[in-house]
Amino acid sequence: MMIPFGKPIVTEKQKEAVLNVLSTTSFILGENVHKFEEEFAAYCGAKYGIGVSSGTEALYLALLTAGITAGDEVITVPNTFIATSNSIIHTNATPVFVDIDPITYTMDVDKLEEKISNKTRAIIPVHLYGHPADMDPIVELATQYDIPVIEDACQAHGGKYKGKPTGSLGDLACFSFYPSKNMTVCGDGGMVVTDNEEFTEKIQMLRSHGQRVKNRHDLIGFTARLSEISAAIGREQLKELDNWNKKRRANAALYNELLEESVIKPIEKEWAYHVYHLYVIQCEKRDELVKFLTKNEIGVGIHYPIPIHLQPSYIDRLHFTSGMYPISEKIANKIISLPVHPALTQEDVQFVAEKIREFYR
Numbered sequence: 001m002m003i004p005f006g007k008p009i010v011t012e013k014q015k016e017a018v019l020n021v022l023s024t025t026s027f028i029l030g031e032n033v034h035k036f037e038e039e040f041a042a043y044c045g046a047k048y049g050i051g052v053s054s055g056t057e058a059l060y061l062a063l064l065t066a067g068i069t070a071g072d073e074v075i076t077v078p079n080t081f082i083a084t085s086n087s088i089i090h091t092n093a094t095p096v097f098v099d100i101d102p103i104t105y106t107m108d109v110d111k112l113e114e115k116i117s118n119k120t121r122a123i124i125p126v127h128l129y130g131h132p133a134d135m136d137p138i139v140e141l142a143t144q145y146d147i148p149v150i151e152d153a154c155q156a157h158g159g160k161y162k163g164k165p166t167g168s169l170g171d172l173a174c175f176s177f178y179p180s181k182n183m184t185v186c187g188d189g190g191m192v193v194t195d196n197e198e199f200t201e202k203i204q205m206l207r208s209h210g211q212r213v214k215n216r217h218d219l220i221g222f223t224a225r226l227s228e229i230s231a232a233i234g235r236e237q238l239k240e241l242d243n244w245n246k247k248r249r250a251n252a253a254l255y256n257e258l259l260e261e262s263v264i265k266p267i268e269k270e271w272a273y274h275v276y277h278l279y280v281i282q283c284e285k286r287d288e289l290v291k292f293l294t295k296n297e298i299g300v301g302i303h304y305p306i307p308i309h310l311q312p313s314y315i316d317r318l319h320f321t322s323g324m325y326p327i328s329e330k331i332a333n334k335i336i337s338l339p340v341h342p343a344l345t346q347e348d349v350q351f352v353a354e355k356i357r358e359f360y361r
């Protein structure tokens, strides 16, 4: 039995939607993008959505819009996808890391205030693996210091914090629609959502060479739009998202039941609705387990094997050393992500759990 780590679901409705766009020959910033922006923002409980070319671009344009520039500091976590931090570097600001909480794998809010300086201009909590960051204390501190909060919600479409959807918790929130995410546009794509009209206008301009009206460039912008074909697929995917998240949660619940106590299983805080973008366990002999599962044709991942501050592209430029973020460093050697996507059957989950039991026997 071969079990892939991920498997985007492409429905007949999505194929039809693509063919419709091809017949209209309206490919850029047409009806599908506008509707998708409205529908996705509404889903997140936000007023506005701005479709962009990737999750990375969403973060970068959100930072630019919040005024981040050279000399500024932006706080985030070292255990996240590199894009979170690269988007900060691209604005010429400096990323400042706060270690993660060992239970939720998201920002340790008790270590946040000591990292706020008079140069801090934004905080990016990451809703990692589909579990929301503990937003109330983060937003409280940010308000006290008058710093905007940008949610990195690229792994948490449909997640909730105290009943409120991810995307509605900060000043701006960024989503990715890369194929492995909880919903995709079957390629690269992203969205910024916000309640702020000024931010919305600015991001709309930045994604399209600074134009508000054609051939008048008020800002130095980019080509960073979401395409009509992507948006048409995204609209269909959004309709399935809640169902798919329920399947992810059911798969996670079954793992929780079947995996024995020799591994550390993920935890859902009482204030969280976890959407299991990834089902991450900690275990001994991780690298051997990866080999064993791979040999048994079970796709697995590690998210992430090297914390950002220890990446070759970071360690020298920002004078990082190992030992600076001990929780992130410690879990990096123990974590493994098991397949949890909605196309898995119960038998698949049982098979994976059985193989893990076999390995530790």
Ligand SMILES: *Cc1c(COP(=O)(O)O)cnc(C)c1O
Pocket (backbone or CB within 6 Å): 054, 055, 056, 057, 080, 081, 083, 084, 126, 152, 154, 155, 176, 177, 178, 188, 189, 190
């Ligand atoms: C996927 C992801 C991104 C970037 O999204 P892309 O669409 O791949 O550019 C940013 N942050 C996190 C946490 C992600 O998982």
